Amino acid sequence: xxxxxxxxxxxxxxxxxxxxxxxxxxxxxxxxxxxxxxxxxxxxxxxxxxxxxxxxxxxxxxxxxxxxxxxxxxxxxxxxxxxxxxxxxxxxxxxxxxxxxxxxxxxxxxxxxxxxxxxxxxxxxxxxxxxxxxxxxxxxxxxxxxxxxxxxxxxxxxxxxxxxxxxxxxxxxxxxxxxxxxxxxxxxxxxxxxxxxxxxxxxxxxxxxxxxxxxxxxxxxxxxxxxxxxxxxxxxxxxxxxxxxxxxxxxxxxxxxxxxxxxxxxxxxxxxxxxxxxxxxxxxxxxxxxxxxxxxxxxxxxxxxxxxxxxxxxxxxxxxxxxxxxxxxxxxxxxxxxxxxxxxxxxxxxxxxxxxxxxxxxxxxxxxxxxxxxxxxxxxxxxxxxxxxxxxxxxxxxxxxxxxxxxxxxxxxxxxxxxxxxxxxxxxxxxxxxxxxxxxxxxxxxxxxxxxxxxxxxxxxxxxxxxxxxxxxxxxxxxxxxxxxxxxxxxxxxxxxxxxxxxxxxxxxxxxxxxxxxxxxxxxxxxxxxxxxxxxxxxxxxxxxxxxxxxxxxxxxxxxxxxxxxxxxxxxxxxxxxxxxxxxxxxxxxxxxxxxxxxxxxxxxxxxxxxxxxxxxxxxxxxxxxxxxxxxxxxxxxxxxxxxxxxxxxxxxxxxxxxxxxxxxxxxxxxxxxxxxxxxxxxxxxxxxxxxxxxxxxxxxxxxxxxxxxxxxxxxxxxxxxxxxx
Numbered sequence: 001x002x003x004x005x006x007x008x009x010x011x012x013x014x015x016x017x018x019x020x021x022x023x024x025x026x027x028x029x030x031x032x033x034x035x036x037x038x039x040x041x042x043x044x045x046x047x048x049x050x051x052x053x054x055x056x057x058x059x060x061x062x063x064x065x066x067x068x069x070x071x072x073x074x075x076x077x078x079x080x081x082x083x084x085x086x087x088x089x090x091x092x093x094x095x096x097x098x099x100x101x102x103x104x105x106x107x108x109x110x111x112x113x114x115x116x117x118x119x120x121x122x123x124x125x126x127x128x129x130x131x132x133x134x135x136x137x138x139x140x141x142x143x144x145x146x147x148x149x150x151x152x153x154x155x156x157x158x159x160x161x162x163x164x165x166x167x168x169x170x171x172x173x174x175x176x177x178x179x180x181x182x183x184x185x186x187x188x189x190x191x192x193x194x195x196x197x198x199x200x201x202x203x204x205x206x207x208x209x210x211x212x213x214x215x216x217x218x219x220x221x222x223x224x225x226x227x228x229x230x231x232x233x234x235x236x237x238x239x240x241x242x243x244x245x246x247x248x249x250x251x252x253x254x255x256x257x258x259x260x261x262x263x264x265x266x267x268x269x270x271x272x273x274x275x276x277x278x279x280x281x282x283x284x285x286x287x288x289x290x291x292x293x294x295x296x297x298x299x300x301x302x303x304x305x306x307x308x309x310x311x312x313x314x315x316x317x318x319x320x321x322x323x324x325x326x327x328x329x330x331x332x333x334x335x336x337x338x339x340x341x342x343x344x345x346x347x348x349x350x351x352x353x354x355x356x357x358x359x360x361x362x363x364x365x366x367x368x369x370x371x372x373x374x375x376x377x378x379x380x381x382x383x384x385x386x387x388x389x390x391x392x393x394x395x396x397x398x399x400x401x402x403x404x405x406x407x408x409x410x411x412x413x414x415x416x417x418x419x420x421x422x423x424x425x426x427x428x429x430x431x432x433x434x435x436x437x438x439x440x441x442x443x444x445x446x447x448x449x450x451x452x453x454x455x456x457x458x459x460x461x462x463x464x465x466x467x468x469x470x471x472x473x474x475x476x477x478x479x480x481x482x483x484x485x486x487x488x489x490x491x492x493x494x495x496x497x498x499x500x501x502x503x504x505x506x507x508x509x510x511x512x513x514x515x516x517x518x519x520x521x522x523x524x525x526x527x528x529x530x531x532x533x534x535x536x537x538x539x540x541x542x543x544x545x546x547x548x549x550x551x552x553x554x555x556x557x558x559x560x561x562x563x564x565x566x567x568x569x570x571x572x573x574x575x576x577x578x579x580x581x582x583x584x585x586x587x588x589x590x591x592x593x594x595x596x597x598x599x600x601x602x603x604x605x606x607x608x609x610x611x612x613x614x615x616x617x618x619x620x621x622x623x624x625x626x627x628x629x630x631x632x633x634x635x636x637x638x639x640x641x642x643x644x645x646x647x648x649x650x651x652x653x654x655x656x657x658x659x660x661x662x663x664x665x666x667x668x669x670x671x672x673x674x675x676x677x678x679x680x681x682x683x684x685x686x687x688x689x690x691x692x693x694x695x696x697x698x699x700x701x702x703x704x705x706x707x708x709x710x711x712x713x714x715x716x717x718x719x720x721x722x723x724x725x726x
Contacts, residue, residue, distance in 0.1 A: 074138030078147060079107065080120040087111040087118060122147045123164060123204060130162060130206060131199035150211060159211040160196065164204050187257070191250035193279045212277050217243060217266035221331040237334030237348060241380040244325045245373060246276045251321065252369040255314050258287050262312055263296045264320035266327060285312065300324060306362045318366050322358025329355065346572045347383030353546035354379055363513045378547020385575040393578040399550040404439035406431040406557065407584045410622060411615025413658035416703065419696065420712045427591045428629035436557045437488055437526035441550045443516055451476040463489035477503045484520055488527045496524050515544040522554065531561040549573055556585050577605065580612040584619070591623065594630045596638070599623050621645050621659055625666050633670045639663060643679055654702045661695040664688055686722045693721035
């Protein structure tokens, strides 16, 4: 057996080429681990999937639940509700067996419209033997087309499920059942019930299936809604998301086999002890099958207008998943009073966006099960981390890694201009809209764009020379996006808008449903100073790809300028400890509230292995030594803590001198003199001034190629030096 290569998965690859544990197909040689990013909504997406079935402290995820005892599932008197009784003759389909005034409904009889015989009575009884080896224990329910019985396989001594037709005279059902049995025998996936055999008994065909003990998601929902389950097994929002992920892995597998499921609903999914399984395949059909009768449940199906225009499609399958999850969500703790302001409130907001897009009109909906799965992965991590505050970082398949620190200069020592030109220092400074536009992570190129391979080879030292090189490239959507971003670097906002229009022309109607266009409109608006319009466009991106982190970062940065509260965006990001820009954003929020300690604590959370760890340490020094936006000045104890941090850092000579000069200048301006030494100098006014003079003289000698700066710093050093009578 071949081990699954996916990280954190301990499964093996089955005969169909899919892992029997995580349910995913291994990447092809040379293909990154599930990392084909998508951009347009009608192109498939893959995701970096981890089989995260272990939670914090080793808990199983989702939690193991007790299942009902097998004997408790047998139905003494199975019956098909009147509302589900229809004539099975192909072309008829009229209601049959219904009650009339003073006359009860019937389970057997003849259709009053076409005369065909109907029967809704199960054909098997406890003790019956099917195919000489399966002993029937009783009926355990019915699906859309057939009764399901539990039986024992005498040869292998294991429980099985037998599925036969409710109405053997139903010609449409017979055709569907034959199709179902032929297709399912070849399927093998951990979230799909196994089909062992197809047998005949008394002229009726039965599918012999894996017996799955557990609760249907309908029963799980009802328990959650009634709050009958004990507290530890209450239906949580992340349970709903995890069920969705497992359902989507099964549907993605079916779609890869050229099949549609068509009848997703809570009744057709069993929650076993360890995972969920799809159990009813009466509606399964080939993607290119436009003739077979449709099987589905109206409540979960796509709108009639869409079905008339497009028929049953992969997107209509996605719609049924969205409706199913929305129903389950209504019974979870995320729908309870107070959830909108609780610890996972932001994660619930993200989940609602996923469900909205899954049930959106055809063109706006997720194009594939995998595309929806990408977003649910991110949302699940977000909700779980917001609940337990444990980081669960993921790698984006849609955006590049963040490289630019949007710190408004806080992460560096004070610039020389603070002393040479009197430029003030403010702990309340925010990144400018233009800096945000140029500093946000860049969307990854669409691998299907004809110029993507070429763009990967293009290198230039600056935006101007990059544009010259791109002049020789044939136009494509990705080429126009690259030109657009280069023009923004050159402050050519109007020309950048022209490049966006050129890209829209190439994509035509699809541009209206492609989040990349909203993203670049947001960048153009920021570069032009229109933060409100930028925020509207980034919100549209967030709604389309709510599992991604970068749109939330953009919205948090915009919120700092529009007066809205940026903290929920930054908090949802920083819980994973990956987006250092979010840590700086939260620090700015704390500083605006006058909470110096909170700001320093947040900056201290930046991991030492981050590329921005030194910037965070420098920012901590400056926060301890700076004047807050509300005017509060640092105490002597805070200055001493800042000095301890400075002295413990491995900084270049110039950076070290600037921080030293900042601390001594602050001590002189705020306190005059101190009780204890600072930066190795005497705490008296004379000692502090001498120390500052020495630091400024050192900066003068290190001033990079500027005679003016050298002279100004030297003059300052002389003016600061204590008077001497020698």
